[in-house]
Amino acid sequence: MTILPVRLWPAALTALGLAAAGLAFQSPAKPKSQAKNPGWTLVVSGDTDGYLSPCGCTSPMTGGIRRRGTAVRDIARHSRVVLIDTGELGGEPGRQGEMKAETMAQSLTNLDAAAINVTAKDARLGKGSLMSVARLAEGRVVSSSLPNGAVEGVRSTVERGPFVIAGISDGIGESLAAPSVPDSVAVESLLRTAKEKRGAAVLMLDGSRAEAVAMAKRYPALRAIVYHLNGWPPDRPEHVGKVWLLTPGERGKSVVSVRFDGRSFDGYSVKRLGPQFLDDATIQRYYSAYLRRVDRANLLEQxxxxxxxxxxxxxxxxxxxxxxxxxxxxxxxxxxxxxxxxxxxxxxxxxxxxxxxxxxxxxxxxxxxxxxxxxxxxxxxxxxxxxxxxxxxxxxxxxxxxxxxxxxxxxxxxxxxxxxxxxxxxxxxx
Ligand code: HEC
Ligand code: HEC
Ligand code: HEC
Ligand code: HEC
The missing domain is CATH 1.10.1130.10 (Flavocytochrome C3; Chain A)
Incomplete structure (x- = not known):
């Protein structure tokens, strides 16, 4: 039931002037030992909040998309990965925020992420920016809080491997001049789709742990809820009933993963993206291209x-x-x-x-x-x-x-x- 991303917009890179930077899509990470190891791994990243490079000015700095690339590809060597990203891509609204969000979209697409949620902060980048992110992400941007088709290229659910994945965020319709779908309608529709497809329902929630707990109590048929947390992800897995609560923690500093054998989760693991993770070469190229765009756009002068x-x-x-x-x-x-x-x-x-x-x-x-x-x-x-x-x-x-x-x-x-x-x-x- 894997849905292959459709390359709707091959001209997108050219339109953004990135082709001039000599970039081309590389084939995404593929596991080498699938046959030996039939399990799946749900990998959760995100809450980058504009921190594309490792955070802070004092070593050891943590996070950054280049290290994230290495961490995700490491996991993909041993297992079939379904990568989901909680969004919060670009940080503050504005030209630089847009460039960051686009770079995130390219990077997550190269890592073959299954789904990228749209948060309230992402929505503040505006409809045009979100559309260009969705184009670059080739069908990976999800939001169940928007009616289908409200923003071109944004889907309400995504299916990948054993999972049916949705993302919700309160009030994003307002920023995007689109109507909003109430949370209850969005979650019930996710659960219906998951039931039809016999998939495991995974919900990305642009909200706190308390909201995730309330959601888990209300919808015990969800298999996992992903939420925001300022700080490091918990060392041990958390659940409410049978619902797993997952979070990547703040500013893209960590990647969290859980194995899934088709019936249940286990093998919870948190990777803090310290300097032991080398920079991924492809993401490095996207990142350098981003820095060149910032330079050429003369943002500093503005x-x-x-x-x-x-x-x-x-x-x-x-x-x-x-x-x-x-x-x-x-x-x-x-x-x-x-x-x-x-x-x-x-x-x-x-x-x-x-x-x-x-x-x-x-x-x-x-x-x-x-x-x-x-x-x-x-x-x-x-x-x-x-x-x-x-x-x-x-x-x-x-x-x-x-x-x-x-x-x-x-x-x-x-x-x-x-x-x-x-x-x-x-x-x-x-
Ligand atoms: C990083 C910040 C910083 C920089 C850079 C810096 N200073 Fe200072 N400077 C201070 C502070 C703070 C004090 C006062 C310290 C105190 O009174 O405890 C001071 C004190 C002084 C004093 C003595 C003033 C007094 O009240 O006695 C002079 C003169 C001085 N600085 C000149 C300079 C010159 C010349 C430079 C560059 C070559 C420089 N400083 C660079 C922070 C700085
Ligand atoms: C709010 C001010 C501020 C901003 C913004 C800032 N820096 Fe710094 N940076 C500092 C300070 C202060 C230090 C010295 C830290 C220390 O030694 O405690 C520093 C140190 C550094 C160092 C030296 C680290 C080391 O241990 O040798 C690097 C590299 C650096 N910053 C890169 C960056 C980059 C890249 C950015 C933007 C993504 C950035 N900084 C943004 C204030 C800032
Ligand atoms: C305009 C921003 C700025 C201010 C103000 C500032 N610093 Fe710094 N400081 C930096 C940056 C940036 C670095 C890192 C420089 C690098 O390694 O490239 C740094 C590094 C340092 C370092 C480590 C580098 C070294 O020389 O050993 C010390 C110590 C330091 N600052 C002390 C101070 C003190 C004390 C003050 C206040 C009196 C102060 N700074 C004010 C930006 C600032
Ligand atoms: C031509 C010589 C001269 C130059 C150039 C000069 N200063 Fe001074 N500075 C002095 C004298 C003289 C004093 C006052 C000493 C006194 O009266 O106690 C002084 C005092 C200071 C003080 C103590 C506060 C005050 O105003 O009394 C600071 C801080 C300082 N200077 C910083 C600087 C910085 C920064 C520069 C460069 C941008 C600079 N000075 C250039 C001669 C100079």
Whole structure:
């Protein structure tokens, strides 16, 4: 009862300008030892929320779609995989969010995912974006919360292997200017289809664990419910009656899998996508193409900026503040943009603001060519614009700084081990 995805839109890549990047679809992961091992594995990924690369700025970083590719293909070597993705593809609405969602669609298609849910946040990317995601995903995008045909290319259920899979999300109709199907109608229709096809009903729910529990109690014929969770997926499997509750946890950092022998689940496993998972080569190409699109679209130039006094650049402080300049030169701050460039993120609005001087100021960093003197975390990242001070040091004193200046960049996400005393020691320059 496997439904093969139909290549409805071979021109989609060209339309997006990706063909120019030299990309072509590769054949999806296929198990090598199917005959020996007839079982199925339901693999759950998702809640990427725009975090296509591993999260955070402190090692070990976790997650990212390149590692996810490796993890999924590893599982597919030993078992027949049905991969489902909970959606939350692009993160924040906007041009970059759309590019992320499209890259996710390509990657999940290459991994031959069976179904990708549409969450409320995905819907906020808009109908046009969702349609292009659905085209790239070649029939894999599901939403049972939308009437059939409401958004071209989005299906209400998908069948793959022993599973019938649906996805629901409250109120997405509103963002997509389409009517919504009530949850009860959507779930009952899933259960009917599963019964007809003698398949196991799997529901992706754009909701919390509490909502999943309530849903499991109300519909005990469901076999698995997938929900959202901030944090790591539980180490042990959870069920309500016979319904399995599954979650990939936050920001695409983990992949969860359960074996299915046609009757019941077992062998629950959580893979945290740490550096032991190498980057998948094909997904790496999609990812690099995404970074090139971000670069070419000049998204960095379009960020909002506020008026500010003029910056002078760190070099102009050196003559008078010898020790401070010496300490700074040796610190990581002085090559923070180079750190990003090495990873291909040198023009990525998601990253640059904390790795340069004054990105959100009208007279701050623009590009390495236009503003080479601000292409790092400079003196003025902390002390503020100081051209006036350079011209007349005693006439234009700079404000005294406290530790609050650090935590604009050293946030819990990007610098979880931040502690003012120990960090300041490393760059102390009074
Ligand atoms: C404009 C953003 C920004 C601000 C403000 C900032 N940092 Fe950083 N900091 C960074 C970035 C980015 C890195 C990583 C640089 C790299 O390795 O490329 C970093 C790295 C560091 C490091 C490790 C690198 C090294 O040199 O050993 C220390 C220590 C540090 N910061 C201390 C501080 C302290 C203390 C403050 C506040 C007084 C502060 N930072 C304020 C962005 C910032
Ligand atoms: C909110 C500010 C902020 C943003 C946004 C940010 N960074 Fe950072 N980044 C930092 C800080 C602060 C550090 C230093 C962390 C530490 O040493 O505790 C850092 C360090 C790094 C490092 C050095 C890690 C190491 O251990 O050597 C890399 C690489 C990096 N960031 C890449 C990125 C990338 C890629 C992005 C975008 C996807 C990004 N950063 C976005 C603040 C930020
Ligand atoms: C990462 C943030 C950061 C960077 C980068 C930085 N400073 Fe500072 N600087 C501070 C903080 C915070 C203090 C105050 C520390 C305190 O009083 O405990 C300070 C203190 C100073 C002081 C002494 C001021 C006083 O009140 O005694 C001077 C001078 C100074 N910095 C100059 C510089 C120069 C020049 C550069 C670049 C070469 C630079 N700083 C780079 C954060 C920074
Ligand atoms: C021409 C020499 C000169 C240059 C260039 C210069 N400063 Fe200063 N700076 C001084 C003097 C002099 C003081 C005040 C010392 C005093 O009166 O206690 C000072 C004080 C400071 C202080 C302490 C706060 C204050 O205003 O008293 C900071 C912070 C500072 N400078 C940062 C910078 C930064 C950042 C740059 C580069 C953008 C820079 N300075 C460039 C001479 C200079």
């Amino acid at each position: 960020i909002p900026r506020v008026p500010s006094p003029a910056f002078a650049g760190s070099a102009s402080c050196a003559a008078c503040h010898v020790t401070a300049s010496h300490v700074w030169e040796k610190s990581g701050h002085s090559h923070a943009l180079a750190t990003l460039e090495k990873q291909g993120h040198g023009r990525d609005p998601d990253c640059v603001s904390c790795h340069v001087t004054g990105l959100t100021s009208e007279r701050g960093f623009r590009s390495r060519v236009e503003t080479p003197n601000l292409a790092f975390v400079g003196c003025e990242s902390c002390h503020g614009p100081a051209a006036a001070h350079v011209a007349d040091p005693k006439g234009n004193r700079l404000a005294h700084l406290g530790q609050a200046v650090c935590t604009t960049c050293h946030t819990p996400d990007q610098s979880p081990g931040f502690n003012f005393v120990s960090y300041w020691q490393k760059i102390s320059h009074k």
